[in-house]
Amino acid sequence: MMFFNLMREILSLEFERLILVKDFADILGKANLDAELKAYGFRLIKYEDVENFRFIFESEIKKNPNEKVFVMVNKEIYVPYDIYNYFKVCELNYSVIFPRLNSYVLENAKKIEFDLLAIACDDLYHDLTSEAETKDFIENTIFEFPYIKTYIEQIDEKMISILRDDMDYSAWFKIAYLKAKRNIMSTKFGVKNSEIENRVSRKLNEFIMNQFGQLSGKSYFNGPVIISKVMDYLLMQKEKTAMIVMDGMSISDWMIIEKHIDVEADLNFMYAMVPTITSISRQCLLSGLLPIEHEKPFSLANEKKQFTSKAEEALSAHESVAFFRGFDFDIGYKDFFICTIINEIDDLVHSQLQGLSGHFDGIERMAKTKKLDTLIKRLINQGFEVFVTSDHGNKEALGIGKPKGTGVEVETKSQRMMILKDYASKESLKEMYHLREYPGYYLPKEYNYLICEDEEALAYQGDTIMSHGGISVEEVIVPFIRVKGDKSNE
Structure with missing residues (x-):
């Protein structure tokens, strides 16, 4: 994609084996470039602790002269002189990447579509260094049709490239992320590509029909691969935890919502249960069991009991479990593991008469109410680790x-x-x-x-219509989001 190509030049990725990047604005993280860097052959290491990195440096990096290592420094922290000189050191900031734009505006922008910005900047031949000019550029100019068309074409090329390879479960996460971005833009501008749609559909169907039955055996140590492992993963954290379940939320829906919340969040992905209907998939989410293990696999009558029973298996007697519905509820001082089910998105899906375009408009209106933002901040302020997820997507x-x-x-x-x-x-x-x-x-x-x-x-x-139940990428692969913190308090 265009932004990664820009980073490849700035950071000399083709020519350097050992790179240390001072990225205090976390631009690489915000642009979600981990997968591209790994595909380029780099081992990624976050430099967060001097002594810990010293151990890795002496015992691993220096002893593996052929390994490509990419070290990310996201905060002001001491880097020893010998380590500093061992790496190609790059300082990354917005003024380096986009010199014609106002870096202050970029640093404080809530959400930047970096590929689209890079495309538009490639056609920019004069400075827009005032705050007003840059703000207009990133809010309006980059969304003009010629840039959007190029952006969608690049997404299509990237998806085709991925689809050429053997498709394991993680490759479909990449496709789902790209297709979610494509859906938002193509719906707004009417840029269709039935060849891409058919190719994705055909390949995913092959994967689901042949390999979906293997997903329950995948490790959940770094995050759940399938929805039935969410509770095991969260309870493994041993932290005061809140899970917000947005019924029916797709990846595209989250991309619209996150522009209206003042939190930093890590977006990951997992598979919903198939068929992607609430009664099957949400039971798996809350109970940690597979549908065949449920007494009533097609009913949600016992979901509160299932969630409570699963959570209490892993918690001590003084750690309370609570189950809620909606955005507004009272949290007890003993509550340690809580879940709330929010039905607004699924209600929008099933009442929609204007297709995907109308659905996205409805998601935008819902997000602008800031109800989810308010809930997340309230949970953070009460000491909870917050996760936002979904039981299935929509189509x-x-x-x-x-x-x-x-x-x-x-x-x-x-x-x-x-x-x-x-x-x-x-x-x-x-x-x-x-x-x-x-x-x-x-x-x-x-x-x-x-x-x-x-x-x-x-x-x-x-x-x-808008609905769910099928095995399209939009329905099957859903967001699993870990909230990192409240940006407004930084």
Whole structure:
């Protein structure tokens, strides 16, 4: 992508093996370049403790003359002279990267789309160093159609590059992140690419059909890969923890929301349960169990009890567990592990009549109320480690017809899948509505699971709807966010 190419030149990535970057504004972190740096062959190390790094330097770095090492220094901290001289040292700041813009404005911008900014700056031949000029440039100019078109084309090229390789579970996280960014821009400007959509859809379906059943065995030490491991990961932290579950939130939804919250947050990804309906996937999130282990796999009647039971397994007697709904609730002084379920996004999904464009407008309005921002700050102020996540995403789809009188009534709002039991005409349904049969990984085997094509829904023919239940990248891969701190208090 354009911004990484700029960093490659500034930091001499092609020519240097040992690089130490003083990045006090955490530009590399904000631009999410870890994956690109690793793909370039670098081992990434954060320089946070002098003695700890000294040990790594003496015992590992100096003894591995062929290893490429990239050290990130994000705060003013002592670096010994011998270490300083061992590396190629670069000082990274906004005035170095974007010399024609006002660095103060860039430092204080809430969220910068660095690739888009780099594209627009490549066409900038005069200085915009006043605060007003730079603010107008990053809020308006970079979103002009020619820059957006180039930006989307670069995303498409990056996705094609990733799709050429063998696709393991983590490669799909990269695709989901890129596609979420693409969805926001392409929806606003109407830039479609059915070839890319079909290619992503086809490859993901192959992965889900063949490899989804292996994900529950992946380590959750560095974060959950699948939604049923979230509770294990959070309880492993042994910290006072709050989990905010935004029902139905996609990665694109979070990207819109985060522009309206005053917190620093790390965005990671995980797989929802398939089919991506609330009753199946949220039970797994709250209970830490797989659907086949649930007494009622298609019901949310016991979700509070499931969450409480799972949390209490790992907590001591004096550490209380609490379960809430919505943004407003009273936190007890003994509460140590809490969860709140917020339904606003899922409600927006199922009431939407204007497709994805209308949905994104609704997310923007919701985010501007600052209710999530207020809740997060309140939890931080009461000493909680805060995580924001989702049980499944959402998808725009076109209705191709609405079957009646078939299947099991699992979730009346879902129009992207069917669950059948002892139904004689399964094959005719599959043919009539272009349904794919899902192997039912982790699910009760006495049922058949039929799922719509990515762009289609079991709705009135010709209607454009928002829903979930399918296996598109937007529905299956969801955000898992760790809040780092309140920016307004820095």
